[in-house]
Amino acid sequence: MGSKSDLDTMRLASEVLRELEIPHETKIISAHRTPDLMFEFAKNAKDRGIKVIIAGAGGAAHLPGMVASITELPVIGVPVKSSNLNGLDSLLSIVQMPKGVPVATVAIGQSGAENSALLAGKILALSDKEVSKRIKNRISENSMNVAKDSHIGTWLE
Template structure:
């Protein structure tokens, strides 16, 4: 993450990664204030057998793009709502990357989806993880069905 102020959003990704038993490491590295450290982390990630990088940043939000520029790994960017523009500035910074330097970008403050996207990427070659994803999606469907049943009951009560 680009700043410790991003923690309240970024921890939502960690909850999902932990739920799926996916190992992770967490760092604060600024594209502007600790540029060399950010570059080093990105350059060494694949050597440490990382398979995907999740990077959250607000405002100018250069961190995901800087990481993507120097790593062969997929980078998932999380635009953080950190300014008066409510994260739109960060979103634009991530989705408007130059050709050849892709950053997969989720919604503003979308840390949960960033983790789920990372898990989908990892599940390409991990059948156990893929099965956990299938079960997770089935549980989401069960929850929606329960909510629908509750609403249907409320509708019948007013008829």
């Protein structure tokens, strides 16, 4: 994530990754304030065994795109809500990438953080049967929870 202020949002991604038993690391790396560290991280991520990068950032939100420009790994960008434009600035900064620099962009804020972890899990599940099973279980649990709530209309009558 780009700064400590992004932690409240990005914490959800970490929680989902833990739930799915996917090893991960959490770092604060700023594209603007620590560009050398960002470059080193992105350049060496694959050699360190990382398979997918989730990058959350707010405001100018250049971290996901800059990381994607350096690494061959998939990058998932999470737009973090900013105080000025409620995250729209972050979303546009991440989603409007030039040709040849793909960033899979999810929703603004906490939903996006959770979905980024699920998307990373689905990417990893393509080559990891255990992760695939855990993803399938989570999808089933979600479906069952929604099905339980489907009778809400009778409560409202």
